[in-house]
Amino acid sequence: MLIEHYALDIFTPPCEPGAERFSAIARLTVDISEALPYLNATLRGAVYRPDAGALTWKKGGRSITFRAYEIAAANLEDRTEATKIIDGLVDLVNRTWERRDEITPDHTVRRRPDPMTVYNLLPKTNCRVCGQPTCFTFALKLLAGQAKLKQCPPLSEPGSEKRREQLETLLPDGIKR
């Protein structure tokens, strides 16, 4: 097992005292850098930055970061959820590491598309059908993993096929549909 022990810190971000959402960091006693390319190969939508020694991933609206000696998660509901999510992430790293002989490590550096690129592919009518006040806000929500393309019905209308296809190519798998 790669990670056998860790210390867990759960806190509200210092810039948001009293915030209702929590962040958590598992401080590790082992270096998991070598596991990052294997996680990059298996986690859809992960963004690997070897120069920063980090792999980031969005899941269920939560921002997750794996670094050499820590695993961090943000946008957590409470302490119970924070503990459960971090335990699950530690287990994910351990299971991926144990299966490394079956996985081709992926050293590809992927970057998340910038909001303006996504916005320029949206209908730009600010019709609000998606529940957001503007198409730009929807672009930000898409990139944060808090919205999905299907929430913009105008993108499914005739004539929007090409833009939708480009968005599907650009966005991580988990938020395409």
Ligand code: SF4
């Ligand atoms: S539904 Fe689509 S077109 Fe309408 S505001 Fe949302 S993103 Fe823009």
